[in-house]
Amino acid sequence: MPNLKDLRIRIATVKSTQKITSAMKMVSASKLRRAQAAAEAARPYADRMERMLGALTASLPTVEGAPALLAGSGGDRSHLIVPITADRGLCGGFNSSIVRAVRRHVTALHESGKSVSLLCVGRKGRDALKRDYESLILDTLEDVTKTGAGFEAAHAIGQRLCAMFEAGEFDVCTVFFNTFKSVISQVVTTRQVIPLAAPEGEDDAAGNGGSKALYILEPSEEEILQALLPRNVSVQMFRALAESYASEQGARMTAMDNATRNAGEMIDDLTLTYNRTRQAVITSELIEIISGAEAV
Amino acid sequence: MTEKVPFELVTPERVVFAEEADMVVVPGGDGDFGVLPGHAPLLSTVRPGTVEVYEGDRVTMRIFVSGGFAEVADGRCAVLADEAVPASEIDRADAEERLKRAQEAHREAAPEGPEHREAEAELRAAEAMVAAAGAAAKAGTSR
Numbered sequence: 001m002p003n004l005k006d007l008r009i010r011i012a013t014v015k016s017t018q019k020i021t022s023a024m025k026m027v028s029a030s031k032l033r034r035a036q037a038a039a040e041a042a043r044p045y046a047d048r049m050e051r052m053l054g055a056l057t058a059s060l061p062t063v064e065g066a067p068a069l070l071a072g073s074g075g076d077r078s079h080l081i082v083p084i085t086a087d088r089g090l091c092g093g094f095n096s097s098i099v100r101a102v103r104r105h106v107t108a109l110h111e112s113g114k115s116v117s118l119l120c121v122g123r124k125g126r127d128a129l130k131r132d133y134e135s136l137i138l139d140t141l142e143d144v145t146k147t148g149a150g151f152e153a154a155h156a157i158g159q160r161l162c163a164m165f166e167a168g169e170f171d172v173c174t175v176f177f178n179t180f181k182s183v184i185s186q187v188v189t190t191r192q193v194i195p196l197a198a199p200e201g202e203d204d205a206a207g208n209g210g211s212k213a214l215y216i217l218e219p220s221e222e223e224i225l226q227a228l229l230p231r232n233v234s235v236q237m238f239r240a241l242a243e244s245y246a247s248e249q250g251a252r253m254t255a256m257d258n259a260t261r262n263a264g265e266m267i268d269d270l271t272l273t274y275n276r277t278r279q280a281v282i283t284s285e286l287i288e289i290i291s292g293a294e295a296v
Numbered sequence: 297m298t299e300k301v302p303f304e305l306v307t308p309e310r311v312v313f314a315e316e317a318d319m320v321v322v323p324g325g326d327g328d329f330g331v332l333p334g335h336a337p338l339l340s341t342v343r344p345g346t347v348e349v350y351e352g353d354r355v356t357m358r359i360f361v362s363g364g365f366a367e368v369a370d371g372r373c374a375v376l377a378d379e380a381v382p383a384s385e386i387d388r389a390d391a392e393e394r395l396k397r398a399q400e401a402h403r404e405a406a407p408e409g410p411e412h413r414e415a416e417a418e419l420r421a422a423e424a425m426v427a428a429a430g431a432a433a434k435a436g437t438s439r
Binding site: 224 | 304306307308309310311324325326329336337338339340341365367369374376378410
């Protein structure tokens with residue numbers, strides 16, 4: 001029979017845990033709203049940038065002579081993977097699904113004899129990947145999205161990637177991040193940022209709306225591309241960070257909502273056991289008193 | 297003159313300004329250019345400077361931009377700015393402070409390095425910011 005005092009302590013513990021999880025859920029919910037608004041506000045810029053790049057690359061006569069950021073460095077021997085995860089846990093499968101996808105990708109690349117290095121964004125991803133791939137991790141960026149996804153931070157990463165690419169440290173760069181579908185669903189997305197992946201089919205449909213017109217280019221095509229391509233890397237990074245941040249908040253909100261509900265169920269169960277035990281104790285005390293009185 | 301140019305100024309983080317204008321003057325990489333209704337499609341880099349939005353003959357809005365790109369297509373004009381602040385909201389003292397810092401960084405940066413290029417860009421941006429603040433102040437007093 002469980003001890004009454006132990007049960008009381010247990011109930012108090014679960015209650016205080018529930019308080020924490022429900023507070024975390026509330027915090028995530030308000031952060032999520034802000035993150036979603038920020039992601040939406042960032043969309044026009046990214047869309048325009050995509051259109052401009054589409055128009056430029058479509059008018060490009062040949063891929064030869066194009067800047068390396070667009071055409072690639074000529075090889076695909078060494079790969080750089082940028083997994084974007086959170087700095088904190090307690091957000092369900094958010095971090096582990098990224099880690100799993102990265103692991104699979106790394107194994108596939110190793111099997112085909114390519115060299116791989118990792119540039120982790122977020123503490124949790126680093127911690128999980130360190131076990132298997134410690135020697136591959138070049139660096140870890142922490143607290144990037146501490147106060148939300150900012151363009152400054154994304155731009156810094158973008159510039160770093162471009163500098164590394166120019167120094168010939170890798171041929172292909174792929175970013176792994178969670179895309180925000182809804183509060184309960186985040187999808188692991190893989191995007192190749194260097195060299196620029198060919199625009200997908202949907203862009204063609206959008207591009208037919210008259211933007212095929214020939215542009216006047218000032219100062220020149222090369223100069224625009226030279227400025228636009230590194231910028232685009234930063235924009236892609238920003239988009240990934242913003243999506244990832246919104247996803248993190250969504251995932252944490254769901255996880256904490258579940259935890260709060262589970263704690264509630266647990267409290268109900270424990271309270272029931274507690275009351276039963278209490279009644280049993282009273283009954284047995286009464287029996288003792290009555291039988292004692294009868295014996296006299 | 298009923299036709300107007302839908303004009304948009306966006307930064308990576310938000311849409312700063314979106315309105316219809318009679319004419320927009322953009323500081324292009326090769327020199328300023330004005331966009332009137334029916335402008336030919338154009339892609340251009342943007343150097344640090346002030347974007348001016350015209351209503352009739354008057355400038356109704358001055359916005360400082362630190363660089364970026366401009367696209368004119370289908371009669372619309374869009375400026376993708378790295379950083380944009382309406383000139384009337386620039387604090388003169390802040391801008392001058394930034395200019396001072398940029399000048400120092402420029403002096404300290406080793407010539408011909410990537411830092412030097414960055415410092416140079418920052419210096420140009422800060423100069424343009426101070427100039428934009430000055431223009432806004434002048435426009436404010438003359439009105």
